[in-house]
Amino acid sequence: MDPLLYLGVLVILFLLWIKVKGIDYVIIHQRWIFVCLFLLPLSVIFDVYYYVRAWIIFKVCSAPKLHDQRVRDIQRQVCEWQKEGGKTRMCTGRPGWLTVSLRVGKYKKTHKNIMINMMDILEVDTKRQVVRVEPLASMGQVTALLNSIGWTLPVLPELDDLTVGGLVMGTGIESSSHIYGLFQHICVAYELVLADGSLVRCTEKENSELFYSVPWSCGTLGFLVAAEIRIIPARKWVKLRYKAVHGLDAICKTFAEESANKDNQFVEGLQYSLNEAVIMTGTMTDNAEPDKINRIGHYYKPWFFKHVEKFLKEDSGAVEYIPLRHYYHRHTRSIFWELQVNQGKHIIRTILTFTNAFVFVHRIYAPSGAQRCEQFCGLRTRLQI
Ligand SMILES: Cc1cc2nc3c(=O)[nH]c(=O)nc-3n(C[C@H](O)[C@H](O)[C@H](O)COP(=O)(O)OP(=O)(O)OC[C@H]3O[C@@H](n4cnc5c(N)ncnc54)[C@H](O)[C@@H]3O)c2cc1C
Numbered sequence: 001m002d003p004l005l006y007l008g009v010l011v012i013l014f015l016l017w018i019k020v021k022g023i024d025y026v027i028i029h030q031r032w033i034f035v036c037l038f039l040l041p042l043s044v045i046f047d048v049y050y051y052v053r054a055w056i057i058f059k060v061c062s063a064p065k066l067h068d069q070r071v072r073d074i075q076r077q078v079c080e081w082q083k084e085g086g087k088t089r090m091c092t093g094r095p096g097w098l099t100v101s102l103r104v105g106k107y108k109k110t111h112k113n114i115m116i117n118m119m120d121i122l123e124v125d126t127k128r129q130v131v132r133v134e135p136l137a138s139m140g141q142v143t144a145l146l147n148s149i150g151w152t153l154p155v156l157p158e159l160d161d162l163t164v165g166g167l168v169m170g171t172g173i174e175s176s177s178h179i180y181g182l183f184q185h186i187c188v189a190y191e192l193v194l195a196d197g198s199l200v201r202c203t204e205k206e207n208s209e210l211f212y213s214v215p216w217s218c219g220t221l222g223f224l225v226a227a228e229i230r231i232i233p234a235r236k237w238v239k240l241r242y243k244a245v246h247g248l249d250a251i252c253k254t255f256a257e258e259s260a261n262k263d264n265q266f267v268e269g270l271q272y273s274l275n276e277a278v279i280m281t282g283t284m285t286d287n288a289e290p291d292k293i294n295r296i297g298h299y300y301k302p303w304f305f306k307h308v309e310k311f312l313k314e315d316s317g318a319v320e321y322i323p324l325r326h327y328y329h330r331h332t333r334s335i336f337w338e339l340q341v342n343q344g345k346h347i348i349r350t351i352l353t354f355t356n357a358f359v360f361v362h363r364i365y366a367p368s369g370a371q372r373c374e375q376f377c378g379l380r381t382r383l384q385i
Contacts, residue, residue: 063120067134070118071191071199071225077114078197078223088112090195092165092219094136100161101170114223116165121145122226129231130188135165135224140332143325152234152324154180160332165224168215175266175282178259184215186230192222199225235284237293238266238327242311242318243279251277266327270308278308288321297326303334 018026027034057063081090093113096104118134121141125132131146131153140160146152157172166172168190172183180186189203190211200222202211213221245251251271258267258281266282296304311318322330 057120063134064122067118067120067122067226070134071193074114074116074193074223074225075197075199078193078195081112081114082197084112090114092116092223099166100159101166116223116225118225119163124149124151124231126151126231130228131231132226132228133164134226135168136163138163139167140329143328146231147234147325150234151231154186154230154232155183156328157183158328158331159335160329164227164229168224168227169217169219171216175268175280178267179262179265182215187215187227188230189228190214190224191226192224194222234324235286236324237285237288237321238282238324239285239288240266240280240282240320240322240327242308242314242320243281244312244315244317245277245279247275251275251279254279270305272309272312276312278311280308282327284324285321292319292321294320294322295326296322296330297333299333304330305334 057066078090089107089111091105091107091111091113093108093115096108116135119136119138119141120134121137122132122134124130124146129151131142131151133142138160139157139162142153142164143156155172155174155176157167157174162172167183168187174183189201191199191201192210192214193199200207200210202208202214204211210221214224243254245254251269255267255269255277258264258279261281263283264281265284267280268282269277269279271277295301296307301307
């Protein structure tokens with residue numbers, strides 16, 4: 001039979017099956033169908049768009065020049081709101097489906113949406129050890145750029161899609177926070193457009209009240225248009241030590257002790273039951289033992305939390321060397337494929353279990369802009385240092 005005919009028959013059978021089961025059943029219980037047929041292709045298109053966009057911006061080196069214009073555009077929108085009498089409140093116009101948070105704010109429908117189209121890294125100043133970024137620059141973008149030129153953020157929240165704006169205005173934490181604090185503690189300056197349309201810069205010394213009030217303010221004080229963030233030298237690898245710990249008291253004690261030990265640059269615990277956990281401690285290094293290298297970010301590697309679970313059985317502990325960027329984004333793949341909205345008892349459920357295949361390479365390794373910017377951002381920044 002003609003392959004097209006086969007395909008046609010399959011499509012008809014598929015549609016009949018959806019009709020019999022009901023669309024609700026398919027979307028809730030067979031999410032993989034929705035993911036494979038719609039979400040994945042749409043996500044590829046979305047990423048290609050941003051890839052091309054990053055390429056054009058690199059070619060014309062326009063990010064810093066465009067920044068002032070974009071700020072003026074936000075000021076214009078705020079002034080318009082004032083002229084309209086400021087009847088409703090303002091909020092950021094970023095749609096809920098773009099954010100990492102599972103909540104889609106209903107207020108976005110009723111408030112005046114201010115469109116903040118600012119997603120670039122503006123400047124890396126290696127002398128001052130500071131990177132200046134726009135609020136929608138994501139952690140994937142930031143590591144792609146900084147790590148490629150030998151720098152990194154002291155606190156690098158691990159999901160690629162988390163944005164600087166969300167981490168400052170919401171919250172941000174990582175496995176190095178026992179040394180450096182929360183994401184806001186590595187920020188040295190914020191630039192905001194306030195409700196009167198003015199542009200204000202604040203630091204520890206300049207407008208310091210505003211500076212200390214911005215973190216966790218969820219956009220209530222103004223619109224963030226840029227942030228300056230501390231950077232530190234990066235190393236190639238993270239030497240990661242895995243230690244299985246049994247018993248809740250022992251888990252808490254080990255975690256507290258390892259966090260107090262400032263030689264550990266990274267401390268993380270993954271708990272698999274009330275009494276079983278693996279506590280991981282890491283340090284950055286340029287030298288790796290070749291037989292202990294594990295590039296956990298590759299698409300064919302198991303999800304990180306599944307990989308770590310294996311060490312529960314190894315009471316003697318184990319050591320691995322993980323490429324720095326792979327370490328930073330170690331949970332990105334599994335979070336994306338696993339997470340579903342709370343249903344009954346189970347908050348975390350599996351959407352797809354067979355994602356370690358090449359066909360899923362796109363969304364697995366480059367959920368939003370991690371790889372796509374890698375080639376361009378490195379070059380772009382070198383031009384701006
Ligand atoms: C599944 C999941 C995993 C997570 N993992 C981590 C993690 O590993 N590490 C971690 O630190 N956190 C994590 N978080 C928490 C996350 O950091 C916060 O939810 C963060 O605020 C989300 O960032 P976002 O970029 O999606 O921001 P958004 O959700 O878009 O924004 C957060 C808040 O900031 C405000 N805001 C954003 N940009 C601006 C702006 N330019 N001007 C004014 N206000 C603004 C928004 O209005 C909103 O109130 C996780 C959350 C989820 C749901």
